[in-house]
Amino acid sequence: MVRQQVEATGVCVITGCDVMEIGRGSEGEEVVLSTGQTLLAHLVVIGKGVVPNVELARDAGIGVGGILVDKYLQTSIPDTYAAGDVVETADIVTGESIVSGTWTNATEMGRIAGENMAGGVTEYEGAFKRxxxxxxxxxxxxxxxxxxxxxxxxxxxxxxxxxxxxxxxxxxxxxxxxxxxxxxxxx
Ligand SMILES: Cc1cc2nc3c(=O)[nH]c(=O)nc-3n(C[C@H](O)[C@H](O)[C@H](O)COP(=O)(O)OP(=O)(O)OC[C@H]3O[C@@H](n4cnc5c(N)ncnc54)[C@H](O)[C@@H]3O)c2cc1C
Known part of the structure; x- marks a missing residue:
């Protein structure tokens, strides 16, 4: 339904393939797809998800994939808490380990980590993956x-x-x- 509506505005939607190369062709900037198709482009926007920047935590000796926390959002170092996109948490529905990458989850985690840093004992139940x-x-x-x-x-x-x-x-x-x-x- 969404695709039909987008295409009705004149936008061409191509799915099920990868971008193999972005470079300069004889007619300008070109994007080469895994199907072999070549598109001319003035601008390329890439959306590839969220990867936590955990360098600071790793250097401090905190357990990481994303930053690992317990149910109180405390890291492996006592009294040090983490919240938001950088945290590896569990999908509240499936239990699967995820990095969430949404504002709603980040603010909820922030509230709970803040409460616990101030002496509370509030548990974080997990995030919606989607x-x-x-x-x-x-x-x-x-x-x-x-x-x-x-x-x-x-x-x-x-x-x-x-x-x-x-x-x-x-x-x-x-x-x-x-x-x-x-x-x-x-x-
Ligand atoms: C273009 C875009 C659109 C989005 N749209 C939506 C949307 O529609 N709905 C939605 O729910 N979410 C959306 N998000 C995601 C949402 O913005 C994030 O989930 C949210 O901002 C996460 O908050 P955070 O505090 O965990 O991390 P951030 O907002 O990323 O804050 C982390 C902060 O830490 C700082 N920092 C990093 N490393 C260090 C360091 N070593 N020392 C000191 N400071 C450091 C950074 O500069 C940054 O200010 C969008 C994100 C982007 C980029």
């Missing part, structure tokens, strides 16, 4: 929790598509663990 709210080509989209489903894991999935609206709800053991809303995001 938590996005955006508008693409005038279509509002919200995605949270488990929406790309691993096969045969026993999730119950309910979907509905009506006109320009798509809704997908994912349940695990009668609890909502993921939602994808396109077009109409109320409720």
């Amino acid at each position: 938590l996005n709210a955006l508008e693409v080509a005038c279509i509002p989209v919200i995605a949270g929790g488990v929406v790309d489903l691993p096969p045969d894991k026993g999730y119950q999935v309910y979907t509905s598509r009506r006109g320009d609206t798509y809704r997908k709800l994912v349940l695990w053991d009668h609890a909502l663990v993921g939602a994808l809303l396109v077009g109409e995001i109320e409720g």
